[in-house]
Amino acid sequence: MSNERVYEEFCSLILEKSSELAHEVTEIQTKKYPEMQSISNDLLSMREELVSLFAKSFVMSDEDRKKNFKAWGKKAGTQCATLNASLEEMLNEFPEYRTILGDLLKMHAKKNDLTIDGFYNMLNILETDIGDVTCYFSLPFVDYQADQLRNSKEALFELSVPVIPISDEIAVLPLVGDIDTGRAKLMLEKALEKSAKLKVKYFILDLSGVPIIDTYVAQIIFQLIDSLELIGVEAKVTGMTPDIVQTVVNLGIDFKKIQTYSSLKQAINTINGSETQRTV
Known part of the structure; x- marks a missing residue:
């Protein structure tokens, strides 16, 4: 089987499991951070969307892949900031995708006798995805919090001159x-x-x-x-x-x-x- 065909089948496999994998990440995060329980339902759809993006990235061009992750990061980063999730909690979540998807990738590669070069290429795509997601998520998250802090300071500043x-x-x-x-x-x-x-x-x-x-x-x-x-x-x-x-x-x-x-x-x-x- 060609490497391209293996990539396509892996994409389909992850898409089928997107909901299941999103729930798995949610359970892991909730155990590590019980305080996230109250917003777990809000984060679930965001996680499922991210898993789907990880899956599709194996059959997309580098340009389209980055474009999709950037759009997701902008939306998700702002959403998580408004939900009062901490940046530390969210950044510690992304390695979980590497572990879960990496294990599935290894099994899929063995099952299909993927060449070393082919496995390395798929693993490199996953590692690149994790790095891009971390970057694209962090920027809007930090920007939102900076805006909130600036607005709070301005409001406090105005209170310092009460007429x-x-x-x-x-x-x-x-x-x-x-x-x-x-x-x-x-x-x-x-x-x-x-x-x-x-x-x-x-x-x-x-x-x-x-x-x-x-x-x-x-x-x-x-x-x-x-x-x-x-x-x-x-x-x-x-x-x-x-x-x-x-x-x-x-x-x-x-x-x-x-x-x-x-x-x-x-x-x-x-x-x-x-x-x-x-x-x-």
């Missing part, structure tokens, strides 16, 4: 922790955006939770106050700690034109008092 309306006319931005370049820029952006959206008259920047500021942050504060004035919002700064005051003095920064208050309460009382006076 809080405390009345129809007053909004407060209470800052806590160090302010780096990125956070300072976000502070400027969010303060202007929220002030315009809320249509407030007063904006209070509370620095009581900030240990220290540098020249750049001080410049952003000046820029923020000037920008708020342009949209008709009166800005005030509260909670400047002794360390911040000392830094401001040492840096030669002039805060005289900025309305500063020792506490948020004092600033609010001042605003309410001035509003009362205007009403009277």
Whole structure:
């Protein structure tokens, strides 16, 4: 029997057993990782599809084989990431296909008196398939997790500059922790955006939770106050700690034109008092 005929028969054999082999891999993985039991049904169809691709790869061109595995890897990698499977668990699965299919390949080769060269070629196809699957699966899996992490960081970053309306006319931005370049820029952006959206008259920047500021942050504060004035919002700064005051003095920064208050309460009382006076 020619090598090509042996390849075709092996392809048919694996296709017939695709469901059985997928269940076998599922059982092995579930025993190794009991936590995967809850998603085993979701993974079963994916595994059966992969077994079928392994089978067809023995009668396909290298170009078509890689194309199919790449498409499967993109879909399966993203799906497994959304199912919260770990990359370690999934990568440890692929050697199981090598073992299971390798044993079947050996028996098939013996049964059909396949030449050494023919057996080596089939084994090489299987090894190449395993390597391709590992690569094509890992990339979208890692990309998806990286996107999720980036989105989480961005959401957390935005929470670090919470603009809080405390009345129809007053909004407060209470800052806590160090302010780096990125956070300072976000502070400027969010303060202007929220002030315009809320249509407030007063904006209070509370620095009581900030240990220290540098020249750049001080410049952003000046820029923020000037920008708020342009949209008709009166800005005030509260909670400047002794360390911040000392830094401001040492840096030669002039805060005289900025309305500063020792506490948020004092600033609010001042605003309410001035509003009362205007009403009277």
